[in-house]
Amino acid sequence: MSRKPLVRECPPTTWYFRQPRYLRYMSREITSIFVGAYCVLLVVGLQRLADGPTAWEGFLLALKSPASIVFHFLALVAAVYHAATWFNATQKAMPLQIGESFVPGNLISGAHYAAWAVLSCVVLYLAGVF
Amino acid sequence: MKERTVQLEVLRYNPDTDTEAHFQRYEVVCQEEWVVLDALNKIKADIDPTLNYRWSCHMAVCGSCGMMINGEPKLSCHAFLRDYEGVIRVEPLAHFPVERDLVTAPDDFMEKLKRVKPYVIPKEKKPISEGEYKQTPAQLMKFRQYSMCINCMLCYAACPQYGLTPSFIGPAALTLAHRYNQDSRDGGRMARQEVVATHEGVWECTFVGACSEVCPAQVDPASALQQMKITSSLDWIVEHLIPGGRSAGDAASREDAVDKS
Numbered sequence: 001m002s003r004k005p006l007v008r009e010c011p012p013t014t015w016y017f018r019q020p021r022y023l024r025y026m027s028r029e030i031t032s033i034f035v036g037a038y039c040v041l042l043v044v045g046l047q048r049l050a051d052g053p054t055a056w057e058g059f060l061l062a063l064k065s066p067a068s069i070v071f072h073f074l075a076l077v078a079a080v081y082h083a084a085t086w087f088n089a090t091q092k093a094m095p096l097q098i099g100e101s102f103v104p105g106n107l108i109s110g111a112h113y114a115a116w117a118v119l120s121c122v123v124l125y126l127a128g129v130f
Numbered sequence: 131m132k133e134r135t136v137q138l139e140v141l142r143y144n145p146d147t148d149t150e151a152h153f154q155r156y157e158v159v160c161q162e163e164w165v166v167l168d169a170l171n172k173i174k175a176d177i178d179p180t181l182n183y184r185w186s187c188h189m190a191v192c193g194s195c196g197m198m199i200n201g202e203p204k205l206s207c208h209a210f211l212r213d214y215e216g217v218i219r220v221e222p223l224a225h226f227p228v229e230r231d232l233v234t235a236p237d238d239f240m241e242k243l244k245r246v247k248p249y250v251i252p253k254e255k256k257p258i259s260e261g262e263y264k265q266t267p268a269q270l271m272k273f274r275q276y277s278m279c280i281n282c283m284l285c286y287a288a289c290p291q292y293g294l295t296p297s298f299i300g301p302a303a304l305t306l307a308h309r310y311n312q313d314s315r316d317g318g319r320m321a322r323q324e325v326v327a328t329h330e331g332v333w334e335c336t337f338v339g340a341c342s343e344v345c346p347a348q349v350d351p352a353s354a355l356q357q358m359k360i361t362s363s364l365d366w367i368v369e370h371l372i373p374g375g376r377s378a379g380d381a382a383s384r385e386d387a388v389d390k391s
């Protein structure tokens with residue numbers, strides 16, 4: 001009896017439609033585009049600041065445009081979703097063993113959420129929000 | 131006992147006569163509490179003896195009955211008919227070459243298992259007269275979960291990275307490397323890093339997490355791989371950013387030199 005194994009290819013561009021969990025994964029990956037775009041925006045802002053007061057004023061004005069507000073809203077939603085997926089993943093990447101048992105996973109993820117909240121408050125405080 | 135009539139659509143491929151696979155539909159009278167494997171056994175016994183598939187234990191232990199059931203990697207001895215509605219589509223495990231019908235060729239997986247050195251490489255060799263290597267329950271717990279793998283390959287069938295890049299060492303084999311790395315008796319981590327900390331190793335993983343969702347033994351391969359990414363990154367930092375830091379490769383070759391001397 002001869003061997004003639006049949007290879008069933010994984011479709012290179014449409015594989016993520018095969019299962020809902022792949023779509024969830026792709027949505028997490030796609031949010032990183034917004035996170036990246038926001039970083040670029042920050043760098044542009046720094047450049048404008050270095051270019052002098054007129055350039056900076058122009059940059060601030062552009063930030064107030066409707067397109068910019070829509071972008072900021074989308075970027076915020078994407079960044080929160082992105083961050084949440086990674087905070088939820090921390091319990092897998094960093095399990096904590098004490099004696100014979102493991103610290104419950106949601107405590108590890110929860111600690112990250114708590115640290116996030118505290119740091120956000122510090123940033124808001126430094127920015128003069130309160 | 132209650133009966134139910136089930137329609138199964140099974141992928142057929144005969145290497146002697148076919149160039150492509152095709153689906154064949156069977157109608158089977160089953161018992162209410164049967165699993166998909168029981169229905170396949172009934173087909174083979176009463177309807178079509180030419181149907182090929184693997185199984186052995188019928189109790190989710192041997193890992194040989196993995197198949198795609200409605201597109202999801204499952205142990206067919208663990209997939210209850212009552213959990214499915216309508217026609218149940220049964221295909222061989224995805225991402226593996228199909229040998230015949232539902233039988234796949236596991237050669238690639240077996241090869242990869244070997245590459246991660248899946249055995250204890252003693253930290254310190256001692257003569258048998260000195261007795262066994264002892265371990266506390268806490269030391270056992272550190273790796274116990276990762277030792278529960280039944281080699282069913284469902285995680286490979288679930289992993290799109292393995293499907294797209296077949297050179298990826300993949301979830302179960304890398305998890306087994308982690309299992310030995312975590313063992314207090316083992317000193318072989320640096321030697322395993324040559325396979326683990328590479329593009330074909332943990333860095334091919336993009337943390338889709340599908341492996342852990344489908345694993346029937348709750349091994350959680352995704353967690354093992356993420357932990358190995360962290361240790362591999364720390365190795366890199368030690369090697370490149372800390373003056374006099376030893377690289378994984380250095381350490382492995384030094385260990386070899388010590389072994390040979």
Ligand code: SF4
Binds near residue numbers: 280282341
């Ligand atoms: S890790 Fe889980 S899914 Fe993968 S081969 Fe082992 S038991 Fe099967």
Ligand code: FES
Binds near residue numbers: 185187188191192208
């Ligand atoms: S027959 Fe052994 S795991 Fe299903």
